Amino acid sequence: MADTGWTPFGNASVDVLSDFERYLRVELGRSPHTVRAYLADVRGLLGHLEHAGGGRTVADLDLATLRGWLSALHEAGASRATLARRTAAVRVFTSYLHRTGLLDTDPGPRLAGPRRRRTLPAVLDEAQAAEVCAAAGGDGESPLALRRRAVVEVLYGTGIRVAELCGLDLDDVDRERRTVRVLGKGNRERVVPVGAPALEAVDRWLRTGRPRWATAASGRALFLGARGGRLGVRSARRDVHDSTEAVARTGPHGLRHSAATHLLNGGADLRSVQEILGHASLASTQLYTHVSVERLTRVYHQAHPRA
Structure with missing residues (x-):
């Protein structure tokens, strides 16, 4: 490939980042939060590339460069x-560069990052959830x-994300x-x-009101x-925190996880819960099976002849 003449913090860099931002928003449908995070991560990578010197x-973005960047972050x-998030961001970035011809080959798929420890926040039990809703x-x-x-x-009645709630319109x-139409991640309805x-x-x-x-x-x-504009995510989070503090302080994410857990405890199947939550992968929904042990134990004692 011919030299692009691009340096990390020159004008061309601004153009590439601007185009990459558009790609994230328009083609991939990533949320504003994800777009901001990915752009910050890519800027960090470009800073590492510039610091390496040698023009x-x-x-010149290759697997060794990406590994060196992650190693420096780890040591810091x-x-x-x-x-894990920065690895994901860079994989998207190198894929974009390859698609647009700025990289001959894409090193992203060969970049191994650490697995994120996926944990769930504490969930409300059903009595607490009822009390929270009554006190809200x-x-x-x-x-x-x-x-x-x-x-x-x-939020508790549907299990939707707080950003999805803020995006609801009257005719949704x-x-x-007795349904709501939700526009979720990746513009999936x-x-x-x-x-x-x-x-x-x-x-x-x-x-x-x-x-x-x-x-x-x-x-x-x-x-x-209060000024008549669409409710923002920050204000919605404050609504939940302020409404639930006296009973069991939690946030929108806690209400979402509580809803999913209670659905499973009540007998809902994973596929149905996956659809309700808007998970692209069933693996995300399977996390909730770890907090539904009580239901499984009850079923076991009721059904197993040697229980």
């Missing part, structure tokens, strides 16, 4: 999770209290079928069942902030 260009104290928003009828109650009920709620308590909380928010905050800029957003 190295993007065409980077965690397994950080190394307190006894108030202000827009904030009504929104908080609806946010907690929908189907009361007749799915339909998720929602329970009566969550629908009731949403209806109260729509009747009494949302109209008091709605402005011309609100559009079709289901959940709003």
Whole structure:
């Protein structure tokens, strides 16, 4: 391949990073959070390439360079999770470079990173979850209290991600079928069942809370902030933390994991839970089997003749 003339922090670097950002957002449909993280990781790699000296260009990115970068991160104290994420980011980047002709061969698939220790946050038991939902928003009828109650009920009642909740529009709620239409990771759309308590909380928010905050800029957003714009992820997290602190402090992720665990404990099969959660791989859903031992033990004692 001819020399591209590209140096890590020159104008061409900005162009490559800008194009890579577009690739992540438009073609791969990655979330804004993932895009920011991947770009930061790639900038770190390019800084390592520049530090190596010798006029190295993007065409010189090879397996040895990538391994050297990860080794330097490890020696600097980077965690397994950080190394795993940066490995994933660089694999996407080198694949992109190969596709666009900036690399003759793609070294990414041969780059072995550490396996991330996948752990689940503490989950609420079913009694705690019921208490959290009952306490959410307190006894108030202000827009904030009504929104908080609806946010907690929908997150636990559907198991959707907090970013997915913030992206819901008014017409995504189907009361007749008792479902919500969700746009998940990678712009994959799915339909998720929602329970009566969550629908009731949403209806109260729509009747009494949302109209008091709605402005011309609100559009079709289901959940709003106090200024009338679409509810942000940070505010939604605060809704959950503030609503649940008195009972069992947890966040949106904890409600999602609790919902999945309770579905499995109630007899739902893994494939159904995978579809509800929007996992691309069943391996992600299988993590929940580790927190459903109580149900398995109960079934064993009921069914096994030598139990």
